[in-house]
Amino acid sequence: MSAEPLLRVDGLTKHFPVRGGPLRRVVGHVRALDGVSFDVAPGETFGLAGESGSGKSTLARIVVGLETASGGRVRVGDVDDVRGGDRRAFGRVVQMVFQNPGSSLNPRRSIQATLELPLAIHGTFQGPIRARAAELLEMVELPRSFLGKHSHELSGGQKQRVAIARALAVQPQLLVLDEPTSALDVSVQAKVIELLQKLRDELSLTYLFISHDLSLMHAFCDRVGVLYLGQLAELGRADAVFRAPRHPYTRGLIASVPVVGEEEVALKAGLERITGEIPSAANVPSGCRFHTRCPAAEERCRHEDPEFTGDPSEQAVRCHVHSIV
Amino acid sequence: MTAPVAAPVLDVRGLRVSFRGFEGVAEVLQGVDLTVGKGERVGLVGESGCGKSVTMRAIMGILRAPPARVDGGEIRYLGRDVLTLGRRERDLLKGRDLSMVFQDPGTSLNPVFRIGEQLDDVMGWADRRGGERTSRRTRRGRILEVLKQVKLPDPALVYDAYPMQLSGGMRQRVLIAMALLNRPTLLIADEPGTALDVTTQDEILRLLDALVQHDGLSMLLISHNLGVVRAMTDRLYVMYAGAVVEEGATADVFADPRHPYTQALLRCVPKLDGSAVYAGIDGTLPDYTRPPGGCRFHPRCGYAHARCSEARPPAFEVGAGPVAHRSACWLEEPR
Numbered sequence: 001m002s003a004e005p006l007l008r009v010d011g012l013t014k015h016f017p018v019r020g021g022p023l024r025r026v027v028g029h030v031r032a033l034d035g036v037s038f039d040v041a042p043g044e045t046f047g048l049a050g051e052s053g054s055g056k057s058t059l060a061r062i063v064v065g066l067e068t069a070s071g072g073r074v075r076v077g078d079v080d081d082v083r084g085g086d087r088r089a090f091g092r093v094v095q096m097v098f099q100n101p102g103s104s105l106n107p108r109r110s111i112q113a114t115l116e117l118p119l120a121i122h123g124t125f126q127g128p129i130r131a132r133a134a135e136l137l138e139m140v141e142l143p144r145s146f147l148g149k150h151s152h153e154l155s156g157g158q159k160q161r162v163a164i165a166r167a168l169a170v171q172p173q174l175l176v177l178d179e180p181t182s183a184l185d186v187s188v189q190a191k192v193i194e195l196l197q198k199l200r201d202e203l204s205l206t207y208l209f210i211s212h213d214l215s216l217m218h219a220f221c222d223r224v225g226v227l228y229l230g231q232l233a234e235l236g237r238a239d240a241v242f243r244a245p246r247h248p249y250t251r252g253l254i255a256s257v258p259v260v261g262e263e264e265v266a267l268k269a270g271l272e273r274i275t276g277e278i279p280s281a282a283n284v285p286s287g288c289r290f291h292t293r294c295p296a297a298e299e300r301c302r303h304e305d306p307e308f309t310g311d312p313s314e315q316a317v318r319c320h321v322h323s324i325v
Numbered sequence: 326m327t328a329p330v331a332a333p334v335l336d337v338r339g340l341r342v343s344f345r346g347f348e349g350v351a352e353v354l355q356g357v358d359l360t361v362g363k364g365e366r367v368g369l370v371g372e373s374g375c376g377k378s379v380t381m382r383a384i385m386g387i388l389r390a391p392p393a394r395v396d397g398g399e400i401r402y403l404g405r406d407v408l409t410l411g412r413r414e415r416d417l418l419k420g421r422d423l424s425m426v427f428q429d430p431g432t433s434l435n436p437v438f439r440i441g442e443q444l445d446d447v448m449g450w451a452d453r454r455g456g457e458r459t460s461r462r463t464r465r466g467r468i469l470e471v472l473k474q475v476k477l478p479d480p481a482l483v484y485d486a487y488p489m490q491l492s493g494g495m496r497q498r499v500l501i502a503m504a505l506l507n508r509p510t511l512l513i514a515d516e517p518g519t520a521l522d523v524t525t526q527d528e529i530l531r532l533l534d535a536l537v538q539h540d541g542l543s544m545l546l547i548s549h550n551l552g553v554v555r556a557m558t559d560r561l562y563v564m565y566a567g568a569v570v571e572e573g574a575t576a577d578v579f580a581d582p583r584h585p586y587t588q589a590l591l592r593c594v595p596k597l598d599g600s601a602v603y604a605g606i607d608g609t610l611p612d613y614t615r616p617p618g619g620c621r622f623h624p625r626c627g628y629a630h631a632r633c634s635e636a637r638p639p640a641f642e643v644g645a646g647p648v649a650h651r652s653a654c655w656l657e658e659p660r
Contacts, residue, residue: 187590
């Protein structure tokens with residue numbers, strides 16, 4: 001990893017208050033994120049995996065500034081996090097592609113208007129805006145004739161390409177991709193991923209890629225982090241984490257992935273499955289928060305919260321039993 | 326691995342279904358052949374819009390007609406053509422012998438009724454139709470037993486719970502219990518567990534598999550996930566644009582996919598070892614109101630030649646194993 005990270009997430013915490021009783025008093029907190037730290041180098045693709053309820057979407061929303069953190073910091077390049085800062089300056093460096101292109105594009109706006117809006121808001125682009133919209137479409141491999149269309153005339157894959165083009169309009173450095181292909185069929189997903197790889201290389205983009213598809217993550221990401229109940233359980237180079245997962249949660253996740261080939265079956269051999277469902281973030285277990293589902297849990301896991309061991313640029317794990325010495 | 330036996334539980338022959346709409350007639354199913362033998366686990370795979378749900382709905386008799394119309398073919402259940410049965414007989418069949426596990430645990434249960442009431446409805450209805458009079462108490466016993474079978478902790482609590490009080494995984498278990506309640510012979514599972522996390526999906530699939538094997542049920546599993554179908558079935562059918570393009574023993578098809586579509590689809594699936602080649606498939610699914618002539622895959626096929634656009638290829642035998650392996654592609658025509 002290079003010396004200066006593009007994205008620095010430092011001790012990020014997000015607590016949502018839970019209100020109850022006749023006076024709507026705060027009776028507790030949903031700890032969606034509880035001290036998450038990682039760095040992403042320029043040009044790197046960092047993947048965040050985890051089940052629903054692990055906090056991965058909350059993290060994505062904080063990184064793009066759609067949500068404010070309760071604690072900790074997010075810094076992208078030279079721009080510090082949104083609180084008190086310049087929201088617009090932040091928007092020029094970080095953009096987001098949402099999960100469902102059907103609802104993230106405005107149905108009343110033409111594709112041209114969709115692509116011109118961010119250019120108009122930021123006002124940084126010098127030159128004919130219309131030509132820029134056509135150029136953006138070309139970048140995502142759609143014909144210029146699409147400018148006059150509306151989103152309902154497009155297929156799911158085409159809509160997602162427009163959403164990517166819109167995110168690229170202001171020439172950001174970091175793209176946050178929140179499950180960008182999970183609503184698409186595999187043959188379409190393959191095409192969109194191919195496009196994202198091409199754009200990353202041509203425009204030297206940095207990606208924060210959120211997904212629950214571990215196989216896709218292994219192929220697409222340089223480094224990955226596995227989130228469980230608002231904390232990272234394991235972090236490291238994609239190949240290291242997928243070939244030799246250490247945290248029982250990562251191991252369980254990989255063990256449950258449906259696969260299509262014999263080579264993949266070999267990767268799942270010897271991994272312990274996990275059972276049960278993720279507990280509520282309003283009621284986080286004591287000690288290591290995974291101990292309630294962990295096949296390797298010991299007595300100390302119930303009381304002591306483990307620390308990270310290892311090197312996050314290679315492989316680091318937050319587990320008493322499988323620590324890296 | 327079980328080979329289809331002489332009298333299959335389900336035998337679909339030349340099923341054709343079309344839809345009438347503003348854009349004209351959409352000829353969706355163009356002659357689907359499919360069998361499920363006794364105790365066999367069969368998969369039906371394909372991407373959205375390939376016709377797998379229409380096939381399933383036609384089998385269950387829950388196609389909305391109009392706009393849908395069955396234009397031809399037979400659906401034989403234990404030898405009887407269900408398309409010619411009277412409505413009453415058909416209803417009886419689908420409430421008891423044929424049952425279904427629905428996909429979305431969030432919307433397939435009624436939020437204002439307790440789980441127990443909803444299960445009791447299903448069971449009481451089938452009992453009445455079968456001419457039996459059962460008391461709510463005896464049904465409750467059976468319901469609790471099935472809730473236990475699907476490994477729900479504390480069945481009595483679940484019986485009195487509302488759907489919103491249960492997690493997604495628990496609701497999916499309730500839907501499986503509902504499908505097993507009337508002791509069916511054929512279970513149709515439509516994308517079970519797709520809406521759930523991988524770990525929960527894995528648990529649900531294992532449970533379903535254990536129950537099917539334990540009771541010797543026949544199962545037709547509909548899924549877009551090739552990995553799920555590989556783990557859960559003995560034999561499979563691959564559908565594209567309203568037709569079966571390849572069929573065979575699951576192990577054979579994964580080891581040696583023959584149809585260009587099956588091959589392309591398998592290449593698109595991301596692999597756990599990170600080795601995926603992102604080939605993708607160019608183009609999109611054809612418009613059913615104006616489908617391409619000949620093989621419907623030919624506009625997107627890398628191997629297409631003149632003949633592919635002229636005539637529809639029949640299913641050619643391509644395997645040497647005990648279970649028929651067929652591919653509907655002109656490349657396989659014996660010379």
